[in-house]
Amino acid sequence: MEHKCQSCAMPLKKEEDHGTGKNGEKSHDYCQFCMQNGQFVVEMSLDDYIQKQTEIAIKRFGMPRAKALNMAQEILPTLKRWKK
Ligand SMILES: [Zn+2]
Incomplete structure (x- = not known):
């Protein structure tokens, strides 16, 4: 299965496409436009x-x-x- 953002469906191809979790780690499920520091950018x-x-x-x-x-x-x- 293609790996894509679980909020906006953008393909997560490169390391920098991923958002960040609470501790600054890369988010597995969300892109940088949707997830920053463990929170959704847009609610x-x-x-x-x-x-x-x-x-x-x-x-x-x-x-x-x-x-x-x-x-x-x-x-x-x-x-x-x-x-x-
Ligand atoms: Zn996204």
Whole structure:
């Protein structure tokens, strides 16, 4: 299985892609944009996060809105942070 951030689904390929835990150690599950010092950088609900990731995909990848939203709705709820 591909190793990816369990908050935003960004692939964790390089050492520096990883966030940091409470003691400054590398976070195994989260990227640097989501986890710093053991805390989530942005606290928000799953619904808000889906909206945010959709906007990012549109801007960064030029993805059509419907497709971006679909992907976010499909992928994000399967990640550890958002699983109920
Ligand atoms: Zn992340």
